[in-house]
Amino acid sequence: MSKEVHYSVGEFARLTGISVRTLHYYDEIGLLKARKNDRTGHRQYHSGDIVRLQKIVTLKFLGYSLEQILPLVQQETFDSDLLDTLLAQKRELEEQRSRIDIALKAINRATAVLQDAKEVDSHVLIGIIHSIQTEKEQREWLERYVPSEAVSGLYDRSEEELEELDRRYVELVQEVKRLVGTPVEDPAVQQLVDEQLKINIGFVGEDSYEALSGLADLDEEKLKELEALIPTPFTPEEERWLQQAMEHYMKQNGLS
Structure with a gap:
């Protein structure tokens, strides 16, 4: 089983092309929460957050507001509501x-x-x-x-x-x-x-x-x-x- 990869906020920003300021805002509104590292106290993201961010970016591309996106990114499957x-x-x-x-x-x-x-x-x-x-x-x-x-x-x-x-x-x-x-x-x-x-x-x-x-x-x-x-x-x-x-x-x- 592969070990989960973690990224600092700066590393995650460089990897995804999303600014640190935007990531902080997404964290603040609960759209994409960073986790606190218990050892260092720094906030970080893991590889699974890349998939969630892709959902956010894709739905934004389609014109959805962040308010509309919040419940959608939490869904594992989409149905007739979408x-x-x-x-x-x-x-x-x-x-x-x-x-x-x-x-x-x-x-x-x-x-x-x-x-x-x-x-x-x-x-x-x-x-x-x-x-x-x-x-x-x-x-x-x-x-x-x-x-x-x-x-x-x-x-x-x-x-x-x-x-x-x-x-x-x-x-x-x-x-x-x-x-x-x-x-x-x-x-x-x-x-x-x-x-x-x-x-x-x-x-x-x-x-x-x-x-x-x-x-x-x-x-x-x-x-x-x-x-x-x-x-x-x-x-x-x-x-x-x-x-x-x-x-x-x-x-x-x-x-x-």
């Missing part, structure tokens, strides 16, 4: 992956905007990120009031197309803020409205644009729900001015 926790852990990790994917998408889009514009109004950039973050909720809301193909035409785009839309959106906001207060009949204001309408129609298509334009007929309470998902970068004064400019454009072009 199956239930594994399935729950799988769902949690899939949700985390989804959040990470959305965060990476937002970072990529924000990076593209900043690389192009160099300097962007903080409300505008946060608005773009917030819009990406709430895209799922936006789609669900829109599909209650407009055809699903119109919603798909708005969102199902390549990253290159979406980055171009972000760039034009930033330019629009900057131009509105520069021109606000200018008489709405001024040629520069009307050109701004004309260019923006052409961009919008060109992006989603004429049929989808008309369907989405119908949202303006919804009652105020419903529109507030959409505004909460897609906050405007404009002040109330800028919104009123922009609306007046749009109304003047529609009247001048026989579209009202």
Whole structure:
């Protein structure tokens, strides 16, 4: 029968790659207790603790908390209880992956905007990120009031197309803020409205644009729900001015 091997805390840390500080913490919370050597008074681990530590490291890798791991490492066999926790852990990790994917998408889009514009109004950039973050909720809301193909035409785009839309959106906001207060009949204001309408129609298509334009007929309470998902970068004064400019454009072009 082979003699059991014992390790000091430092030796065990070097052997397993786990820091002494972490081992002390595991000892403190009862997750992996070191034993006191009666002869030397020093705390030590034995070879069987390596297997227990492997359980801890593996369950941590799967995303379990130390609180969840504590009862699991004490079990010699696993049954359907572990199956239930594994399935729950799988769902949690899939949700985390989804959040990470959305965060990476937002970072990529924000990076593209900043690389192009160099300097962007903080409300505008946060608005773009917030819009990406709430895209799922936006789609669900829109599909209650407009055809699903119109919603798909708005969102199902390549990253290159979406980055171009972000760039034009930033330019629009900057131009509105520069021109606000200018008489709405001024040629520069009307050109701004004309260019923006052409961009919008060109992006989603004429049929989808008309369907989405119908949202303006919804009652105020419903529109507030959409505004909460897609906050405007404009002040109330800028919104009123922009609306007046749009109304003047529609009247001048026989579209009202």
